[in-house]
Amino acid sequence: FFSLFSLLCLWLASCHHNPNQQRQQSLADQRQPQFPSCGGLRQSPINIVTSKVHVNTALPPLNFIGHTNRINITVENLGHSAHFALPQSIRLTGGALPGHYRAFQFHFHWGVNGEPGSEHTIDGERFPMELHIVHIKEPYGSLAEAEHRDIAGIALLAFLFEETTEDNPHIDTVIDALGRVQNNGSRTVITDFRLSDIIPSAKELHSYYRYVGSMTTPGCEQAVAWTLFHKTLPISNRQLVAIAQQCRFWTGQPMTDIFRPTQPLDGRVVYRSMASSLLPDVILLWLGVFCGGWIYHGIEI
Numbered sequence: 001f002f003s004l005f006s007l008l009c010l011w012l013a014s015c016h017h018n019p020n021q022q023r024q025q026s027l028a029d030q031r032q033p034q035f036p037s038c039g040g041l042r043q044s045p046i047n048i049v050t051s052k053v054h055v056n057t058a059l060p061p062l063n064f065i066g067h068t069n070r071i072n073i074t075v076e077n078l079g080h081s082a083h084f085a086l087p088q089s090i091r092l093t094g095g096a097l098p099g100h101y102r103a104f105q106f107h108f109h110w111g112v113n114g115e116p117g118s119e120h121t122i123d124g125e126r127f128p129m130e131l132h133i134v135h136i137k138e139p140y141g142s143l144a145e146a147e148h149r150d151i152a153g154i155a156l157l158a159f160l161f162e163e164t165t166e167d168n169p170h171i172d173t174v175i176d177a178l179g180r181v182q183n184n185g186s187r188t189v190i191t192d193f194r195l196s197d198i199i200p201s202a203k204e205l206h207s208y209y210r211y212v213g214s215m216t217t218p219g220c221e222q223a224v225a226w227t228l229f230h231k232t233l234p235i236s237n238r239q240l241v242a243i244a245q246q247c248r249f250w251t252g253q254p255m256t257d258i259f260r261p262t263q264p265l266d267g268r269v270v271y272r273s274m275a276s277s278l279l280p281d282v283i284l285l286w287l288g289v290f291c292g293g294w295i296y297h298g299i300e301i
């Protein structure tokens with residue numbers, strides 16, 4: 001396990017030294033026989049080409065359970081990124097996911113000096129930062145079990161950040177916590193935290209992309225149902241610069257540019273849920289009125 005972990009750290013840390021990061025990381029993917037999945041055909045992240053996305057009316061909204069509960073969460077620097085552990089009371093159902101999922105942890109992907117650092121890109125555009133909330137399918141007891149038993153053992157929710165002129169006060173909580181876990185292995189607790197502080201309410205999350213993919217760190221297990229929301233989260237430039245300055249990799253180097261390059265689609269289809277605005281509801285309403293009148297008229301005749 002230790003050697004796998006070291007390799008993982010080395011792989012991620014290597015991006016810091018290389019200006020030609022995309023190329024280097026892709027080569028690293030291919031060079032690691034220890035992680036055969038990293039060279040697989042269902043890898044993440046991807047670039048989403050919006051003109052090629054398939055609209056799918058069978059993608060209903062997700063149900064968020066426990067997202068407004070006040071919780072204490074442990075934050076730990078794992079040497080390659082910092083994880084915010086979530087309790088099992090936070091759960092996820094619906095969204096055409098093949099089961100019930102419970103939350104495990106969340107973490108962020110960022111760049112350096114305020115430059116873009118999201119993992120997913122949209123029509124080639126990289127966003128400032130990306131939040132991932134990792135969920136494990138029931139009844140699996142661990143991440144490893146979920147990753148190895150099921151092609152949708154993990155449900156990952158992804159949110160892209162967009163730069164705003166105003167600070168996002170909840171991101172300051174995250175930055176402060178990261179400042180308390182500067183080195184590999186250090187931990188801290190955030191008390192009285194609500195997941196709903198950093199993600200929008202469920203009614204703003206009806207619109208999303210869905211595809212099947214992988215974890216974005218080795219072993220790149222191809223066991224993830226990805227949900228990437230249209231709705232972006234706010235962060236100011238000051239916060240974006242600050243968040244990438246808090247932690248160090250296990251090597252002691254600054255923890256920056258922690259994102260994997262986009263991977264080939266390899267024939268996969270990206271779906272989009274229907275509810276991108278109020279428009280469908282309005283159309284349905286009028287269709288209802290129109291058809292209702294017509295049927296009524298027909299009966300009368």
Ligand SMILES: *[C@@H]1O[C@H](CO)[C@@H](O)[C@H](O)[C@H]1NC(C)=O
Binds near residue numbers: 070071072191
């Ligand atoms: C969180 O921690 C505080 C202080 O340690 C404690 O008083 C409180 O009960 C904890 N809350 C939960 C939900 O565990």
Ligand SMILES: *[C@@H]1O[C@H](CO)[C@@H](O)[C@H](O)[C@H]1NC(C)=O
Binds near residue numbers: 078079184186250
């Ligand atoms: C990083 O921290 C973890 C947990 O404390 C420890 O097991 C691991 O050996 C550390 N890695 C390095 C390279 O120091």
Ligand SMILES: [Zn+2]
Binds near residue numbers: 107108
């Ligand atoms: Zn991630």
